Amino acid sequence: MSLPYSSAPAETDDLAAGRPLPHLEQDRWMRPYRPGPWRVATAALALMLASYLMFAALIMAAAADTQGAGVCLLAALLVIAAALRLLRVGVWVSGKGLRQTSYFSTVTVPWRKVASVRTAQQPVRVLGLPRSVQGQALIISRKGGEPLRPQLTDHNADFLGRVDAFDMAADAIEGWAAELR
The missing domain is CATH 1.20.5 (Single alpha-helices involved in coiled-coils or other helix-helix interfaces)
Known part of the structure; x- marks a missing residue:
């Protein structure tokens, strides 16, 4: 039941109909998580x-x-x-594809060339330093090519000590991949 003077029903009607809201532009590059405290x-x-x-x-x-x-x-x-x-370092998504930005380089992969996006337990670097520990990483595999270097891990500068935030960010990126591949 909607309130008589609420503007919420118009937005929920757009969402229910499957139409994107004006502020949900899928052609704009966006990071589906906030930069971390480190x-x-x-x-x-x-x-x-x-x-x-x-x-x-x-x-x-x-x-x-x-x-x-x-x-x-x-x-x-x-x-x-x-x-x-x-x-700017991180994983960015849009309707065009997935962009992995590191400090010195950027790799953009169109959604049609993304084979899989999944999380995996593997040795990961702590804050990008040479020391490795066992952790989770988001693995992005390309069709007909090697997987991208793991940019999103639970021990990088965005998610060190914030495992729940890593899980939400990885789920969001996996959701984008599942919807747009």
Whole structure:
């Protein structure tokens, strides 16, 4: 039973009819999970370092040392770019396909070329460091090719200590794959 002055029935009617809502664009790349606290904290510390570098550049410019100011400003811009790239790392989905973004490269696989998306128990790296432990990873297999390197694990910067969040993110990506393959 709907309330007489509620706008909810229009949205639920669209969902029941199978029509996508205006805010559910499937052609836009989106990450089906939030960046984790380790990734956000690292980026925040990097941005704080960049602010100190920009302040140093301002002081050097005021002291008429333009070369030193330029070096500090360039270093600050590089740190900002590195922090923003760190925040973009992860698995992204859209109606077009699945995109796996690592720090230095991006691999995009159209849904028609995705063979399977599943979770598996295997050795995974802790925060991307060389140390490996037994954990879960999201395995993305391509048709006629090798599987992608596991980007989404329960020990990466997004899900370390948040196993439930990893399960929800893996289920969401598996759901996208099941619906659009």
